[in-house]
Amino acid sequence: MADELVLGIDLGTTYSAVALASTSDGVEVIRNRLGELTTPSVVHFPSADTAVVGAAARNSLDPENTVALIKRRMGTEFELMFHGVRHTPESVSALILRSLVDDAIARFGPHRTVRAVITVPAYFGIREREATLQAARLAGIDVLEVLSEPVAAALHYSAQAEPGAALVYDLGGGTFDTTVLRVAADGVHVVATDGDSRLGGADWNERIAEHLAAAFAREFPAADPDDEAFRQQLQDVTEQVKRQLSTVTGRKVTLRCDDDVASFDVDRATLERLGADLVERTVRIVDRVLAAAAAKGVPRVDEVLLVGGATRTPAIRAALQEHLGLAPKIVDPDLAVVFGAAVRANRLASSLPGGGTTAAVVPRSFGVLIEDSHDESLRSFVQHLVHRNDPLPAVATARFATIVDRQRSVRIQVFEQSGDLPSAQVEHNRRVLDGEFAGLPPLPGGSVIELTLRVSADGLLAVTAREPLSGAALDLEAYVDGVVDGATTERLAQTIAGLAVRC
Structure with a gap:
């Protein structure tokens, strides 16, 4: 058994990924046991002692025992119950992390210790970061660093970038970050960051689903909109529509509920209309971070880098180009973060000079x-x-x-x-x-x-x-409010240890 497995992990709201970097072979994004480069961040509990992570969980027709978008709940007192067993955002996230580590072990073999850099949105506060650390500990991972996602993406990008100031616009499945940073020969220096931890591609999906469900209801008023098979079909179709309208201007969608079947035309203009206010929300945050950067001596950016699968939407690229006067660059939107996390993990574990990043900033006061x-x-x-x-x-x-x-x-x-x-x-x-x-x-x-x-x-x-x-020193006995306590952590660890996790 090898001593140490060093990984970079992108623990995403809708999709997660794991990678390994070495000085000789570069970065390898590790495919899951289904051969996919990314794993849906969805967990299904078919029984009290079994958890399914990934595509099979996402396709489950048992919504009461399935959880998605759990990252939006990190750092909150949010309790879930599946088959009489209590879970928290930390324990659900730990199961996703455990599945990713299992994929890495399947590729590289067992190791005595698993160490990792795990990424989080730049705008995550102390509760969310501490919750992420707790999830990692529950999964048996020794955390080298909790790294901001835009910094990870910039680490991946900086290998081919010219020195200068860049705006990283990171719109993932469930969170939005925007960061101004300097790319220099000695690493990445964060200047300012801002964001919204409850804004992402899932919001566009929800708008499309509502639009299609309303169109179906107009055709078949008696149809049951809460039919589980129909809701699952709607979920699958909306994700496909959003992705396809990034490359084509229109497509036909067919929906079935029991014996009722109807087809609808959906075009890019409709998608842009449905998500116009969401794009505007991101632009307002971009303006805030640019103002903060200007106040710190960076009055303009040289490049705009797009990260996160949701940035494939043409309306986002068009809005940013019009607003900023710069043509955005897409940098491996689905994998840039995990690439950077793996590079950072390798440098930290190898004690390489600089570690690849030299400055970050406080996300919240x-x-x-x-x-x-x-x-x-x-x-x-x-x-x-x-x-x-x-x-x-x-x-x-x-x-x-x-x-x-x-x-x-x-x-x-x-x-x-x-x-x-x-x-x-x-x-x-x-x-x-x-x-x-x-x-x-x-x-x-x-x-x-x-x-x-x-x-x-x-x-x-x-x-x-x-x-x-x-001259007396005073000791502060304090706790991080809103994060699970020691007794709960021990109980959750026992729960996770007793679960069989499969994909």
Whole structure:
């Protein structure tokens, strides 16, 4: 048995992929056991002790025991129940990861240790990144790094790129990221990033499905729109229509529900109309990230790189070219991310100089909940210390004060920006850390507490504090809010270990 298998993994919303890179043979994207380069990120539970991952799960006619688009739920308290067994987004994602690793083992043989770089959307916050790490641990993977998808794509692209500034427009099946970066001889430097973790090709699919279902209902008002076979057929057809209209201007679609059959013409103009507002949403985010990059000294980009299968849509390319005055380039849209992840994994595992990327940025601002008792009124707000698009790793220290005399503890709540833009309003942020500084000396009210936030290169958060007057260090006992706890993790690990996973 070989010692170590080092992989790059693109854990996608709709499709996932795994690859291996070596200094001698380049990158090999590993086909799954069905011979496919990508695996649908869908899991079906035919029984309590069996999980099916991939195309067979996607084609299942048992929707109550099938889950898709789970990546959109990462980092949330979202519980699923299949055949009386509880699952979470972390455990479902772990099954997808386990299937990918099994494909790699089938290709390269068993190894004692599996190490990997796993990609996430650049706009993923701390909860989502921590949830991804938990999924990997449940799958038995030693994570080398959690890498932003646009950076992974740029690593793949940078081998053939001229130095300069580039905009990566990454529209996958379920998430959208846009990143401005500098491509240089020493690697990839992220300047600014933005995105929407709930916008992707699946939204175009939903629009097409609604359009076709409405057309069928007009032909056959008595047909059952919730018929499982009809819904599955509709799901398959919409994906095919979207892909085919990228290369042809129109096609005929035939739908059947029981004995009712009808054909409909669908053209590219209809698709563009159905998705016009979705394209506009991405363009607004592009404008935001370009403005952020300009504020950091990058006033223009030299190239626009398209990543993600949904970018094959001609309307997206046309909108970007018209808006930016640059002809976008498509860079292996389905595989660019996994290529870059494999390259990064190989460099990290081999301790190659630079590792292939030299700078990333904070995706969302982090701050501390402040209870301001000025003028005998109490006002709560979030004071951001680490700001989005700050270079990673990031460190910020601020001074706060105790409220009353002889206060022996201070509750520290750290919040992360949840809206599109940073805001001090509590409801525009989400709590990610909650802990208690205990054992303070009996100091008068208004005594200083120094709080330091650190965000690692992976985008993960740590908090430390001290009381400077006495010089005593204070320990913070904290938890990441919204991610499964230790007891749940142990239960999920036992559940996954007892599941037979097949494709």
